[in-house]
Amino acid sequence: MPPRARPLSPEERREQLTDVTLRLLRVHGRAVTTRQIAEAAEVAEGTIFRVFESKEELVDAALARAFEPGDVVARIEGIDRDQPLSARLLSLVALLQQRFRATFDLMLKVELVGPPGHLHDSEEAEAWRARLTLLLIDVVGDDADQLAVPVEHFLHVLRLLTFAGSHPRIADGRLLTPEQIVETVLLGLRKRD
The missing domain is CATH 1.10.10.60 (Homeodomain-like)
Structure with missing residues (x-):
């Protein structure tokens, strides 16, 4: 007993x-x-x-x-804004990859193909996505002027590539490193002289 x-x-x-x-x-x-x-x-x-x-x-x-933000907010806020943009983005992508991989592993274990609808398609989920966007814009900060696209689009592409590159099935088992993701997005979406 x-x-x-x-x-x-x-x-x-x-x-x-x-x-x-x-x-x-x-x-x-x-x-x-x-x-x-x-x-x-x-x-x-x-x-x-x-x-x-x-x-x-x-x-x-x-x-x-499992789908709550948890300590993600504090960890994003803890990224040193005095680092160069590429270093800030590497920290951000590494953090997002940890989160995505933990979520993917859990979803596979409990046989979910996507987040439960009430957790993804709710006002609370929408509010969290809006807050996350503001946090990510803050990580880019004044370096947004180096981008060839609006910062929101840049971050959207960064998150999509991080998501896809962190999922073992989407990436065909060849996961992308934070360096590969940041380099791809910065080379593709940075202003050219």
């Missing part, structure tokens, strides 16, 4: 179980059991059903957590 769980509020317990389930989904996919979740969370299996109606509701909460 597992040890008695530390008393938590229902919301704290939901958060704890969601985090544990997300971690286990990355290993076991949808085959994860409530018993495994309970053991990893060090709670009795019945504790899960005091804060979640079903395993499916818990898995949905964990998948929603």
Whole structure:
């Protein structure tokens, strides 16, 4: 019998179980059991059903957590704006690739072909994309005048190439490095003398 769980509020317990389930989904996919979740969370299996109606509701909460921005905002804000544009973009692409790869691995493990519709096609998701665009524009900063296209288009192309170049199936198993992505986009979209 597992040890008695530390008393938590229902919301704290939901958060704890969601985090544990997300971690286990990355290993076991949808085959994860409530018993495994309970053991990893060090709670009795019945504790899960005091804060979640079903395993499916818990898995949905964990998948929603996976698509939240998490620490991405702080990490983008932490990119040193005093570096040259290419160095800033390398940091940005490396960060985005980590995020994309973790998401792709999880999606493959739980057999998703795309993000859940309610997470991608919502007002909240649209607000996050708008915020991300502003963060990325800030990374480019005053160097936007070096670009042959509007900064929003430049960033769109950079994100698309990063996405495609980070997905093992889209890239036919030949993933692009941050250097390859940044060099391709800068060479293609920088102003020429």
